[in-house]
Every structure is written in structure tokens, then in C-alpha cells.
Amino acid sequence: MENAGRAPQVLTAHAAGLVGCVQCGRVHRPDVMYCDRCGAVVTPPDPSSLQRVWAWLLAGLIVYIPANVFPMLRTSILGQTTDSTIYGGVVDLVHHGSYGIAAIVFVASIIIPCAKFVAIIFLALTVQRRVRISTHARHKLYEVVEFIGRWSMIDVFVVAILSSLVQLDFAASINPGIAAVSFALSVAFTMISAESFDSRLIWNADGEDYNNG
Amino acid sequence: MAEPQPAQMKVEGPKRSFWRNLSLAWLVPIGALAVTLGVAWQSYNERGTLIEIRFENAAGVVPEETTIRYRDVTVGMVEKIEFSSDLSSVVVTASIDDLVAEGLTRDAQFWVVRPEVSASGISGLSTVLSGVYIEAGFVPQTDTGTSAAESTTFEGLDTPPLVKPGMKGTRIVLRAATGTQLSAGAPIFHQGIEVGRIETPRLIDSGNGVIADAFIDAPYDKRLTTATRFWDTSGFNVSFGAAGFNFSVESLSTLIRGGVAFGTVFSGGEPVPSRYVFDLFDDSEAARDSVYSDLTDNAVTLTIAFDQSVSGLTVGSPVTFSGLKIGQVQALGAFIDDVDGEQEVKLRASVSIDPRAFGLDPDTPQEDTLGFLGDKVRDGLRARLASEGLFSTGLMIELIELPIGQPTASFDPDDPQIPSVESNIDDLTTTAQGVLTRIDNLPIEEMIEQITATLGSIERLVGNEEMQQVPGSVNGLLTDARGLIGSEGFQTLPDELSATVGELRTIAEDLRTADLVGTLTRALDSAANAADTVNAMAGDLEGAASEIPGLVAEARALVKKANTLPLEAFVNRASDLLDSADRLIDSEDARALPGALTRAFDEAQRALAELRQGGVVENANATLASARDAAAAIEEAAQTLPALSRRIGSLVGQAETTIGGYADNSEFNRETVSALREVREAAEALTKLARQIERNPNSLLFGR
Structure with missing residues (x-):
């Protein structure tokens, strides 16, 4: 994490056009309504x-x-x-x-x-x-x-x-x-x-x- | 697989307004702010109004702990305590409920309540545990117009006020010469009921007196009128007069704290305003006497000129009318009077006279009062000096009404004067002095000495042993005497006498009935005849005997003699004698003699009994006197006895010689003689008795 924190090259989900689930952290496409893993509502x-x-x-x-x-x-x-x-x-x-x-x-x-x-x-x-x-x-x-x-x-x-x-x-x-x-x-x-x-x-x-x- | 395309995130919808963008969450801080502000506002309200109270010291007052109370309800809290800028006092800052602060008046009082033990009782006991608190006292403002607190700075009291603000009643001021009768908290009584209190007395600025505020509780303050007088009841009252020694205490608390009482001394007083000044008198008498001593404002002033000395008349001396005080002397002075060109110094007294004294209305205009007095003067009202009392050298002015017909006097209302008349004041004084001198000259001391000496001798006499034995001896004597008188022999003595006399009487009767004289005459006649016969015989005999004629002559002489004897008179006298003897014996005196003696002894004995019981020596004299009287009576009675016996003796002697001369041996004669002898013996016994009594009267009493 230390290294990652300082690595500018890390691609974030946001940068990748994905949306992370707030509850479990799984990333989804922006058009996905519900999280595949936990079923929570995926909001941008x-x-x-x-x-x-x-x-x-x-x-x-x-x-x-x-x-x-x-x-x-x-x-x-x-x-x-x-x-x-x-x-x-x-x-x-x-x-x-x-x-x-x-x-x-x-x-x-x-x-x-x-x-x-x-x-x-x-x-x-x-x-x-x-x-x-x-x-x-x-x-x-x-x-x-x-x-x-x-x-x-x-x-x-x-x-x-x-x-x-x-x-x-x-x-x-x-x-x-x-x-x-x-x-x-x-x-x-x-x-x-x-x-x-x-x-x-x-x-x-x-x-x-x-x-x- | 193609490189993933970044999602098109820039989706621009219609421009949403700022307000549409707002989150509902903003309501939370707004609500929180509202609530917080509300709480702040509430606590600000609760904080109340800050006031400052100055105390001399702040003993026991603790910030944030000491409460402010009003009517024993906590209405505030002491916030801080600090010194005033000049360090002269302590300023206590306290917060007070707004509601109370609104009602605070400028004269609100604050004092620290501490435990206190005094003559009135124990107070503030609760503060022992909870600490002191500050009590507020004020009369809440009722008019809402000026509701704002008038002041936020107050002066604290060092001691709790005796009269808390808001108590119903009337505040008055008492004025006294000294403060000894006035002590703070002392009760005020009205007819024995405590109706008020005195506050701390203070000196009048001028220094010649003391005044004290006092408070009379409602509803008793209705009794206060201008006719009310206050007097001192503190301590105890001791008086010594004709009624004896009198000691009275109003109540125990007044003994400790002092106290005053008031009463209405005349009717018709008017209600008094607050802070009316009353004078305090020493006692109720003085208070009642003072009725007219304090003059109303519209008392009229008149002058009276005197020719005499006014020595003894002073400012304040009373002016009386028919014994009633109606005013007092205001001033004394001299002036020069021009009488017939001759200057004469006269003395003038200004007097003020109270219209009330004449029953006029207190508000009567002075002109009317003067007019009234003027009429009286024209009718003969005069002034004269009079002595204030028998033993007083003070004078007073007495108004008198001269009888109608006296020289009239004028009255000028502008210069009102009451003419004076000469008084007999000097005579009176002289007389009084004379009386006093005479009283003084009474030899009281000598009298007392004499009385003392007399009492001493009486005491000695009574203390004498012999004297103390006297009652016993006298009693024995009386008992003996009673025994003697009660003895049969003594009782029968009069009877015996009576019997003897009766016998004598019968003898005399016998003598009379026996025709003694006739017999004698006849005997003498026959003797004469015999003598004649003898004479004739002698004649016959003729010288037979030369002696016969002599014999005959003797016989004749004898008969003659016998004839000349006053026999009749003798018999009569004997009869008289006997009668008188009878009367004597029969008389009440003789008969009552034993009884009288008995009574006399009874009396003596009673007296002795009294003497013995009472032990009073004086009685002894009376007793002895009555005993002496009794003895005198006995003596008197006894003195008649010798006379009686002498008379009886002479009678008997006469009778004996008479009878003895006639008959020799006849039975009658013998009886008569023996009877007479008995009589003589009786008489001799009487004589003996009488002599004995005479010689020694005591023998009768002692029985020997």
C-alpha cells in the first residue's frame, strides 16, 4: 500500500470508467444497477x-x-x-x-x-x-x-x-x-x-x- | 479486446438550481441551531437580572451557593462577591429572577439570615445546615406602568429588619428623653396584647432626645389616633403607698427587653398618618395626665399680668380651670406699667390655652376661641396664682369665674389678656407651713420614749415570776371561796337567821297574847290589895310590927315602878326590831348574797380563765378589780352583820333583863330565856363572822 499510495501509475476504478460498490468494493460497469456480489445498489x-x-x-x-x-x-x-x-x-x-x-x-x-x-x-x-x-x-x-x-x-x-x-x-x-x-x-x-x-x-x-x- | 473506453461521465442534465441541489440534511444543523439557541435563550432568561447589594461584610456568603430568597422562596443566586472600589464595603452580585426583579423597588431590603438566638427566640436555625442565605424584603410594585426595576444597586442591612416590608400596619415614631426604655425588638402592648415592635432607637440630631421607629401591626393600628399616648412598661414597677407595697411586672419579656404600651386617653382622636410622632411617657399616669400638655397647633396665646411674685411659676406650669388642665405657661416676663404716671413693674405670663379643654373643636379658628374666652372674661373669668399642691412650692395659674356683679373687664382680641386677681396663695402657704410646724413640734420622740418605757415596765412586770404565779393563786383562792359559799352551812345561814327571828317573833307574839301586861297589872293590883290588906292588917295589928308600913311602902313603890315600866314600848320596840331583822334577812340583798358571791367568783374565775388563755396582763387588772369589787361587796354585806347582831344582842339583852325581872321559874320564862340565848349566840356568831371578815376579808375567800 505504501508503494501503491505513491505510485502515480495506479489506475483507479474511476479512471477506468468503473464504479465501485460502496459495500463490498467490487467494481462494476456504470450501467450495472445492483452489485453482483452483495446486491447493494451501485451508485456513482x-x-x-x-x-x-x-x-x-x-x-x-x-x-x-x-x-x-x-x-x-x-x-x-x-x-x-x-x-x-x-x-x-x-x-x-x-x-x-x-x-x-x-x-x-x-x-x-x-x-x-x-x-x-x-x-x-x-x-x-x-x-x-x-x-x-x-x-x-x-x-x-x-x-x-x-x-x-x-x-x-x-x-x-x-x-x-x-x-x-x-x-x-x-x-x-x-x-x-x-x-x-x-x-x-x-x-x-x-x-x-x-x-x-x-x-x-x-x-x-x-x-x-x-x-x- | 479493445482498450476499454472510458465511460462518458459528463452527462449534463438541465442546469439544476442551487436550491434544488440542496440536501435535506441541512435541516439538521438548522434544527440544532434552533434548539441550541432556544436553550441558550432559556438559560439566559433563567439567569435573571443582576443586582448588586452592598454589605458591610459578607460573612457566610458564598458565590454560586448562597441563595437569594423572597418570602422563603429561592429567587436568585449570589454570583460573585467583590469589594467596592474603596474597599469600604462588600458588593455582592446576585442574579434574581426576572419576575422578582421587576417587582423590586428602590427601598427593597436585603439582609443575611444567620442563626440567631435572642430574647425574642431562636431564628434562622435552618441556616446552620444549609449555610446562610440572603433574604429580600420589599413591597412588590403593583402598578405595571413602571415595571422595570428601578434600581439594581441596593444597600444590605446588617441585621434583619424587625418589620419586614410588606407587613400590614402603621409605622410610627416614638420620641423619648432617653433610650433606656426603648430597645430594638421590644414589644408594644395594647391592653396587654402584643401588637407591635420597636426598632433600633437613634439619637435625634439635636441630641436632646431619642427617637425610635415602631410598627403597629394591622388591624391594631386602627386604635392609633391623635388621642393615643404611649408609655413605658419596661422592667418592673414598685410603688409604696397607702394601699401598701405594690410590685408589678408587665411580662417576663418586658423585664428583659423592655417594652411600651399605648392606650387611648380621650375620645375623639383622629386617625394618624404614617410616621406620626408620639411622645413616650414614663408611665400610664403621666401619659394620661399629659392629655392637655401637648397643645394643638391652634392653641390661643393670652397674657396675664400679675402684681404678686410669680416665684414658683415656670414655663410649662399648668393652667387649670375648675381643676382641669387647659393649657400651660409659655413664657414669663416683666413689663413696666404706667399707672397714674407712676411706673410700676408688673409680671406677665404668656399662656397658651387649648380650645379642646373647653370642649371646642380642635380645628376651631383662633379668633373663635379668643372670642369665646373674651366672653368668659367679660362674664368674670379671672386668673390667679395657686399652689400646685400642699407640699409643692410650684405655682400654677388657676382660672376662676367671679360671681356676677364684679367689676367688668374689657377684652381686646388683638391683645388678649385675662385679668388677674389677688390670690390667697401666701396664706395658704403659711397655713400649710403652720400645720407642718405643729406637726414638727409634736413631742413625738418623748411620746415614743414614754411608750417605750411603759412597755418595758409592763414587760418586766409580766416577766416577774410572782406575777406569773398570780393567776394560779387567784384561781385557788376562788375555788376555796366557791367551796365556802357552796357549803351547806353558809347556804343555810340566812335560813337559820330567819328561823331565829321567827322564833323571837312567836315569843313576842306569845308575850303579847299572854296579856302579860294585864297579868302584871292584875298581879300588881292584887299585890296592892294585899298590901292594903296587909296595911289594914297592920293597922289592926297596930304596931305589931313597925316594919310593915315600910314594907308596904316598898311594895307600893315597886308597883309604881312596875307601872311606870315602859313595857308597852318595850314590846313594841322588840316587835319593831324583830320586824327590821326580818326585813334584813328577808331583803333581796341578804338573800342574794350567796348568789352574788357565787357570781362574783364565777366572774373572777372566768376572768382568770381568760387571763390564763390569753395570757394578757391587762385582763389581770380588770379581774383583780372585779375581785376587789366582789370583796368590797362582801365587806359591805359583812358590815351589816355586826349591826344586825348588835341590834339583836341589845334586843335580847333588854328582853332578858325585862323578863328576868319578872318571873323566876315559869316554863314560859325559861323557854323565852333559852330562845333569847340562842338568839344571842346566833348574834354573837354573826358578830364573830363579821369581825373576822372585817379583820381579814381574805379569810372568807380562803375559807378560814
């Missing part, structure tokens, strides 16, 4: 799918703002209610000396979502543009984004579990805040955004470049 790469990517991404970004501004957890201990946001929770954990957990939360709740936004934006932007990064590397990036996106939900799981476990009435109780919902939505939206991205477009653009070049 659609540049307009980028619209959906951008739309979901934007939605994810929008809801990511309240996820960070509003409190994630509402902790009531002996009548005193404390609201804590994601970032505030990380800071609290650091202050309490739980650096490991603080790092996990920080990575899962802040770094990964932010990196995902950046990655998707990068991929979407580079579909139609010539960039230094090879199509292989970009495809790999796409794979990583698609894989890692679900792990951002770890924070939402923590909140859900705590909320259901710690309900001791007056003594102590933990309730999810608005941010929990927002964050879950944000993760979901970015995942949908990543799913909407047609990875063939990476290669198409490359092919066009190739052709043009």
Missing part, C-alpha cells in the same frame, strides 16, 4: 453528498457549543447543588489529583471530538483540492475518524451510569445536565457526518488530478 460517487457531510458536521459543531457551556453533571450533596461542565469536571479531577481519569475524560470529551471536526473538515475540503497528503493517507484518516468517533460517547456513558446509580435523595444525587444531551447529539451528528462522507471521492479527486496531470 456523488459530489453532492458533501452537502450532507457539511450539514451534519455543522449540526455537530452547533450542539458541541452548549455541550461545553452548560453543565454536564448536576451534583446535589446535602442540599448543595453543584453544576459542573465538561472542562470544569476535568479541572476538578486534576485538582483532586486524578490525573489519569482527567486525561481520559479530556481526551475522550474534548480532544477526540475536536480532532474529528478538524479531520472531517480537512477531508471534505481536500476532496476537490489538490493537497500534499496522498489519497492513501487521507483514506486512512477517514478510517480512523470513522472508527474512533463512537468512543467519544464515553463521557455520556459515565453521566448516564452515574445518574442512574447515584440517586440518594437528599444525601447525594447526580443528574445529567443539558450538556449531556448536547454532547451525545454532537457525537452522533459527527458520526453521521463521517458516514455521509463518500470515501470514493478521495480517489476521484485524485484520479481527476491524475487525469488532469
Whole structure:
């Protein structure tokens, strides 16, 4: 793959006038409606799918703002209610000396979502543009984004579990805040955004470049 | 196989518009944006209005934790605490619900609720666990026109206000000379019911007094009128008067916190506005006396000129009419009066008189009041000085009405004056002083000394052992005396006497019926005859014996003598004697003698019993006196005994000699003589008894 990524002479299916199946990867003639192997609908790469990517991404970004501004957890201990946001929770954990957990939360709740936004934006932007990064590397990036996106939900799981476990009435109780919902939505939206991205477009653009070049 | 042809991908359909090209997915971010904005908007709304409250210190206030409460409902949260720019106070920034913020008025009060223990009780206990909170108090604005919060900066109170805004009632101001009666939170009573509270007193700016805001709860504030007076009930009240020692405490809490009470002291008061100033009096008496001391605004001022000294009259001295205070002296001064070209210094007092005192309407115009007074002056209203009291050197002005017919006086409404008349104030004072001097001169001390000495001697007397034995001896004596009187012999004594006298009487009767005199006469006649016979015989005998004529002569003389004997008178006298003896014995006195003695002893014994019971020495005197009386009565009775016995003795002696002279051995004679002897013995016994009594009256009492 390393070699292939850098080999300009590789002929892509797009360059060959064929259409790859999105599900199993088998290439077909453009007039074939259904994939011979898996029976999925064979569609040509659609540049307009980028619209959906951008739309979901934007939605994810929008809801990511309240996820960070509003409190994630509402902790009531002996009548005193404390609201804590994601970032505030990380800071609290650091202050309490739980650096490991603080790092996990920080990575899962802040770094990964932010990196995902950046990655998707990068991929979407580079579909139609010539960039230094090879199509292989970009495809790999796409794979990583698609894989890692679900792990951002770890924070939402923590909140859900705590909320259901710690309900001791007056003594102590933990309730999810608005941010929990927002964050879950944000993760979901970015995942949908990543799913909407047609990875063939990476290669198409490359092919066009190739052709043009 | 031919080289595969690249597929013709450039299939250009009709140019699709930008909008047709749009994906439905764009609805998602739009929706997300809408929802996010909605959430943001909502939380912005919830954030409420930021206000700033200045406190002197922020003890216990924690940002993001301390809540703001209104009527015990959380309406906000402290956001941050910082110093004011000059570090003089703490500025607490808090967010308040918009709904509440709209109702906030400029005079809204904020105070920190902390646990507090005071005489009034324990408050704020819940904050021990939850931490302090800031309580807001204000009267919500009801007019929607100016709904916007008037102010966002407030001054916090250091201590909770005693009267929270919004409480229904009337706020008044109490004014007192000192603040000792006024303490913050002290209750206000009306007829024993707590109806309000006093707030923290503060000095009047001028410094000569203390004022305190007070609050009377609705509906009791309806009782507040211009006729209401406040007085102090704090602590306890001790009075010592004719009714004795009096100690009263209004309530236990007033003992600790103090308190005031109010009451309506006259009818016809008008409702008072808020922040009406009331004076605080020392006690209810002073409050009630003050009815006319504070004059209404339209009191009329008059002047009164006096010729006399006004020493003792001061500004504020009362002006009375028929004993009722109607005004007070406002000013005193002297002026020079030009009387007949002679300048004379006169003293003038300005007095203000309350129209209400005469039953006029408080709003009566001054002209009308003056007119009324002018009429009165023309009718004879005069002023004179009077003493304020018997023991007071203060003077007051007394308005009196002279009887009709006095010289009239003019009245100028522009320079209203009440003519004065001479008062007898000096005499009165002199008299009073005289009385006092006399009281002073009373030899009270000597009297007391004497009384003390007397009491001392009485005490000594009573303490004397002999004296203490007296009641026992007297009682024994009385018992003995009673035994004597109760003895049969004594009881039968009068009867015996009576019997003796009866015997004597029968003897006398016998004597009378026996025709003793006739017999005697006849005997003497026969003796004369015998003598004659003897004489004749002697004549016959002729000298037979020369002695016979002498014998005859003797016989004749004897008969003559016998004839001349006052026998009749003797018998009569004996009879009289016997009668009187009988009367004596029969008399009530003699008969009642034992009874009287018995009663006297009974009395004595009762007195002794009393003496013994009561142990009162005074009774002893009376008892002894009555005993002495009894003894005197006994003596008196006894003194008649010797007389009686003497008379009986003389009678018997006479009778004996008489009878003894006539008959020798006749039975009658013997009986008579023995009877007489018995009588004599009885008489002698009586005499003995009487003598003994006379010699020693006690013997009767002691039985010996």
C-alpha cells in the first residue's frame, strides 16, 4: 500500500470508467444497477453528498457549543447543588489529583471530538483540492475518524451510569445536565457526518488530478 | 479486446438550481441551531437580572451557593462577591429572577439570615445546615406602568429588619428623653396584647432626645389616633403607698427587653398618618395626665399680668380651670406699667390655652376661641396664682369665674389678656407651713420614749415570776371561796337567821297574847290589895310590927315602878326590831348574797380563765378589780352583820333583863330565856363572822 499510495501509475476504478460498490468494493460497469456480489445498489460517487457531510458536521459543531457551556453533571450533596461542565469536571479531577481519569475524560470529551471536526473538515475540503497528503493517507484518516468517533460517547456513558446509580435523595444525587444531551447529539451528528462522507471521492479527486496531470 | 473506453461521465442534465441541489440534511444543523439557541435563550432568561447589594461584610456568603430568597422562596443566586472600589464595603452580585426583579423597588431590603438566638427566640436555625442565605424584603410594585426595576444597586442591612416590608400596619415614631426604655425588638402592648415592635432607637440630631421607629401591626393600628399616648412598661414597677407595697411586672419579656404600651386617653382622636410622632411617657399616669400638655397647633396665646411674685411659676406650669388642665405657661416676663404716671413693674405670663379643654373643636379658628374666652372674661373669668399642691412650692395659674356683679373687664382680641386677681396663695402657704410646724413640734420622740418605757415596765412586770404565779393563786383562792359559799352551812345561814327571828317573833307574839301586861297589872293590883290588906292588917295589928308600913311602902313603890315600866314600848320596840331583822334577812340583798358571791367568783374565775388563755396582763387588772369589787361587796354585806347582831344582842339583852325581872321559874320564862340565848349566840356568831371578815376579808375567800 505504501508503494501503491505513491505510485502515480495506479489506475483507479474511476479512471477506468468503473464504479465501485460502496459495500463490498467490487467494481462494476456504470450501467450495472445492483452489485453482483452483495446486491447493494451501485451508485456513482456523488459530489453532492458533501452537502450532507457539511450539514451534519455543522449540526455537530452547533450542539458541541452548549455541550461545553452548560453543565454536564448536576451534583446535589446535602442540599448543595453543584453544576459542573465538561472542562470544569476535568479541572476538578486534576485538582483532586486524578490525573489519569482527567486525561481520559479530556481526551475522550474534548480532544477526540475536536480532532474529528478538524479531520472531517480537512477531508471534505481536500476532496476537490489538490493537497500534499496522498489519497492513501487521507483514506486512512477517514478510517480512523470513522472508527474512533463512537468512543467519544464515553463521557455520556459515565453521566448516564452515574445518574442512574447515584440517586440518594437528599444525601447525594447526580443528574445529567443539558450538556449531556448536547454532547451525545454532537457525537452522533459527527458520526453521521463521517458516514455521509463518500470515501470514493478521495480517489476521484485524485484520479481527476491524475487525469488532469 | 479493445482498450476499454472510458465511460462518458459528463452527462449534463438541465442546469439544476442551487436550491434544488440542496440536501435535506441541512435541516439538521438548522434544527440544532434552533434548539441550541432556544436553550441558550432559556438559560439566559433563567439567569435573571443582576443586582448588586452592598454589605458591610459578607460573612457566610458564598458565590454560586448562597441563595437569594423572597418570602422563603429561592429567587436568585449570589454570583460573585467583590469589594467596592474603596474597599469600604462588600458588593455582592446576585442574579434574581426576572419576575422578582421587576417587582423590586428602590427601598427593597436585603439582609443575611444567620442563626440567631435572642430574647425574642431562636431564628434562622435552618441556616446552620444549609449555610446562610440572603433574604429580600420589599413591597412588590403593583402598578405595571413602571415595571422595570428601578434600581439594581441596593444597600444590605446588617441585621434583619424587625418589620419586614410588606407587613400590614402603621409605622410610627416614638420620641423619648432617653433610650433606656426603648430597645430594638421590644414589644408594644395594647391592653396587654402584643401588637407591635420597636426598632433600633437613634439619637435625634439635636441630641436632646431619642427617637425610635415602631410598627403597629394591622388591624391594631386602627386604635392609633391623635388621642393615643404611649408609655413605658419596661422592667418592673414598685410603688409604696397607702394601699401598701405594690410590685408589678408587665411580662417576663418586658423585664428583659423592655417594652411600651399605648392606650387611648380621650375620645375623639383622629386617625394618624404614617410616621406620626408620639411622645413616650414614663408611665400610664403621666401619659394620661399629659392629655392637655401637648397643645394643638391652634392653641390661643393670652397674657396675664400679675402684681404678686410669680416665684414658683415656670414655663410649662399648668393652667387649670375648675381643676382641669387647659393649657400651660409659655413664657414669663416683666413689663413696666404706667399707672397714674407712676411706673410700676408688673409680671406677665404668656399662656397658651387649648380650645379642646373647653370642649371646642380642635380645628376651631383662633379668633373663635379668643372670642369665646373674651366672653368668659367679660362674664368674670379671672386668673390667679395657686399652689400646685400642699407640699409643692410650684405655682400654677388657676382660672376662676367671679360671681356676677364684679367689676367688668374689657377684652381686646388683638391683645388678649385675662385679668388677674389677688390670690390667697401666701396664706395658704403659711397655713400649710403652720400645720407642718405643729406637726414638727409634736413631742413625738418623748411620746415614743414614754411608750417605750411603759412597755418595758409592763414587760418586766409580766416577766416577774410572782406575777406569773398570780393567776394560779387567784384561781385557788376562788375555788376555796366557791367551796365556802357552796357549803351547806353558809347556804343555810340566812335560813337559820330567819328561823331565829321567827322564833323571837312567836315569843313576842306569845308575850303579847299572854296579856302579860294585864297579868302584871292584875298581879300588881292584887299585890296592892294585899298590901292594903296587909296595911289594914297592920293597922289592926297596930304596931305589931313597925316594919310593915315600910314594907308596904316598898311594895307600893315597886308597883309604881312596875307601872311606870315602859313595857308597852318595850314590846313594841322588840316587835319593831324583830320586824327590821326580818326585813334584813328577808331583803333581796341578804338573800342574794350567796348568789352574788357565787357570781362574783364565777366572774373572777372566768376572768382568770381568760387571763390564763390569753395570757394578757391587762385582763389581770380588770379581774383583780372585779375581785376587789366582789370583796368590797362582801365587806359591805359583812358590815351589816355586826349591826344586825348588835341590834339583836341589845334586843335580847333588854328582853332578858325585862323578863328576868319578872318571873323566876315559869316554863314560859325559861323557854323565852333559852330562845333569847340562842338568839344571842346566833348574834354573837354573826358578830364573830363579821369581825373576822372585817379583820381579814381574805379569810372568807380562803375559807378560814
